Amino acid sequence: MQTIYNTLSRLKEPLKPIVPGRVSMYVCGPTVYDYFHIGNARTFTVFDMVYRWLTASGYRVDYARNVTDIDDKIIERANANGEPIGALTERMTAAMHEDFDRLKLLRPTFEPRATQHVAGMLDIIRMLEDKGIAYRAPNGDVYYAVRKFAGYGKLSRKNPDDLIAGERVAVDTNKRDPLDFALWKAAKPQEPHWPSLFGNGRPGWHIECSAMCRAVLGETLDIHGGGWDLQFPHHENEIAQSEGALGHAFVNLWMHAAFLNFDSEKMSKSLGNFFTIREVLNKLNPVRGGEEVRFFLLRGHYRSEINYTYDTLMDAANALMGIYRVLKDVPPAQGIVLDWAHPLAARFKAAMDDDFDTPAAFAVLFELRDEVRRSGDAHLSALLKALGGMIGLLQADPAAFVSGAEASINVQALVDERNAAKKAKDFARADAIRKDLDAMGIVLEDKPGGVTEWRKK
RNA sequence: GGCGGGUUAGCAAAGUGGCUAUGCAGCGGAUUGCAAAUCCGUCUACGUCGGUUCGAUUCCGGCACCCGCCUCCA
Numbered sequence: 001m002q003t004i005y006n007t008l009s010r011l012k013e014p015l016k017p018i019v020p021g022r023v024s025m026y027v028c029g030p031t032v033y034d035y036f037h038i039g040n041a042r043t044f045t046v047f048d049m050v051y052r053w054l055t056a057s058g059y060r061v062d063y064a065r066n067v068t069d070i071d072d073k074i075i076e077r078a079n080a081n082g083e084p085i086g087a088l089t090e091r092m093t094a095a096m097h098e099d100f101d102r103l104k105l106l107r108p109t110f111e112p113r114a115t116q117h118v119a120g121m122l123d124i125i126r127m128l129e130d131k132g133i134a135y136r137a138p139n140g141d142v143y144y145a146v147r148k149f150a151g152y153g154k155l156s157r158k159n160p161d162d163l164i165a166g167e168r169v170a171v172d173t174n175k176r177d178p179l180d181f182a183l184w185k186a187a188k189p190q191e192p193h194w195p196s197l198f199g200n201g202r203p204g205w206h207i208e209c210s211a212m213c214r215a216v217l218g219e220t221l222d223i224h225g226g227g228w229d230l231q232f233p234h235h236e237n238e239i240a241q242s243e244g245a246l247g248h249a250f251v252n253l254w255m256h257a258a259f260l261n262f263d264s265e266k267m268s269k270s271l272g273n274f275f276t277i278r279e280v281l282n283k284l285n286p287v288r289g290g291e292e293v294r295f296f297l298l299r300g301h302y303r304s305e306i307n308y309t310y311d312t313l314m315d316a317a318n319a320l321m322g323i324y325r326v327l328k329d330v331p332p333a334q335g336i337v338l339d340w341a342h343p344l345a346a347r348f349k350a351a352m353d354d355d356f357d358t359p360a361a362f363a364v365l366f367e368l369r370d371e372v373r374r375s376g377d378a379h380l381s382a383l384l385k386a387l388g389g390m391i392g393l394l395q396a397d398p399a400a401f402v403s404g405a406e407a408s409i410n411v412q413a414l415v416d417e418r419n420a421a422k423k424a425k426d427f428a429r430a431d432a433i434r435k436d437l438d439a440m441g442i443v444l445e446d447k448p449g450g451v452t453e454w455r456k457k
Numbered sequence: 458g459g460c461g462g463g464u465u466a467g468c469a470a471a472g473u474g475g476c477u478a479u480g481c482a483g484c485g486g487a488u489u490g491c492a493a494a495u496c497c498g499u500c501u502a503c504g505u506c507g508g509u510u511c512g513a514u515u516c517c518g519g520c521a522c523c524c525g526c527c528u529c530c531a
Contacts, residue, residue: 027531030531031529031530036531039531040530041531043531073530156460156527157460158526159459163527227531228462228531229531231526232527233527233528257531258462260531261524264524265524266525266530269530270529299469301471304462305525306470312468315468315469319481325494325495359472359478359479360470360479363471363478364479365479366480367478374496427490430490431490431492444492445493445494446489446491446492
């Protein structure tokens with residue numbers, strides 16, 4: 001049985017879908033104003049893994065991941081670039097898809113965009129106003145009265161009184177309480193806006209997710225996820241909005257992915273210590289890079305922070321290479337039905353069912369790698385590939401992955417020349433060629449039977 | 458200040474009240490013209506001080522250090 005750590009209860013709980021056999025999952029997606037970094041990628045890779053594993057486990061998963069395409073940062077960036085907002089968000093959404101594809105992320109079932117759900121947001125805001133939870137402020141904004149929602153703070157375990165006492169809550173005379181947050185922002189000159197019974201304006205940040213969850217997945221979700229930093233205030237506010245307006249439970253299981261750090265500090269745009277996925281991938285081999293990053297990101301448990309360095313990434317890449325080598329040497333049998341009774345398959349499943357313990361699952365893959373190597377068994381090799389496939393790994397062509405490139409005539413000519421030199425016992429010449437190739441990043445492997453294989457480092 | 462998470466061998470990273478996690482690197486050996494790859498073997502663990510227990514890295518408490526949220530943030 002699948003268990004999942006629920007941020008709400010701080011306990012591992014069994015997954016009990018509202019509709020048996022089906023799982024609804026919403027993950028807060030990116031704000032598309034810039035390329036995103038490997039820390040952002042971690043969260044989406046984690047939930048892609050969850051999506052794949054639940055699907056492999058037999059659930060029909062309705063997976064929604066939104067695109068936030070209206071927001072202060074987008075407006076700011078578009079103005080700085082001197083381009084229309086729509087052009088910026090289109091460009092960045094396309095870039096996002098490119099990056100996600102390279103990391104082998106599946107497209108979610110639904111990818112709603114905030115600007116397409118403004119009516120749904122206004123609907124919820126109106127319900128909140130009718131219940132006296134939302135109010136119109138003198139400046140034309142509509143705010144959520146946090147004190148009217150009894151459960152406020154239950155997710156992040158923050159006490160509203162403590163928050164008031166803190167220094168970080170900004171004072172705003174338009175708000176009745178400093179904790180109140182904007183549901184609707186009155187239109188300002190040169191900003192996009194929509195008509196509404198609250199006047200022209202645009203939505204606050206948190207309301208979009210409440211509206212899109214409801215529109216796409218329904219009023220109560222099995223799973224809602226996001227990065228750890230979204231717990232407060234974003235997810236807390238989503239709960240307040242949805243439960244405040246609709247009057248029933250919003251989400252059964254809250255999942256939060258831990259940070260990816262750099263120099264043991266959270267990687268973030270505001271700290272400036274980030275690497276975009278593009279930068280990282282451009283330093284890696286084009287054939288292998290995407291899967292290497294994915295493997296690296298899933299090597300740590302999703303609730304543990306991981307530290308990004310080139311060395312830890314290379315460590316993961318070497319480990320992945322070891323598995324692909326075995327898949328190349330022992331081609332997986334075709335058309336095999338996965339045998340869950342196999343002890344290693346059972347252990348893999350047990351690890352994944354236990355709150356998605358990918359590090360433990362990987363340990364099983366390594367043991368299986370050794371078994372395949374030892375036995376040369378194509379069925380076991382197929383099992384290895386199939387298990388990896390359940391979390392989006394090991395599906396590349398092994399020969400291409402190991403060589404790191406499509407066959408190159410240039411390299412092959414040098415390899416042939418070296419083999420001729422070897423036959424003539426001209427080892428000096430043979431070594432010189434190997435050294436040249438090494439300088440080009442090509443490593444040779446002499447195999448039994450006079451066959452020489454090569455691969456990119 | 459409030460709340461929360463963490464500290465496992467050279468590095469990375471799971472897990473467990475008593476039974477070799479695992480990966481990468483290192484070292485020794487086999488193999489190889491030399492390498493690479495592979496195989497065999499092998500060395501480093503559970504922050505600190507107490508408590509509970511027959512027994513604690515694992516449970517409880519104190520301490521130290523690190524990190525996060527409380528403001529946009531994956």
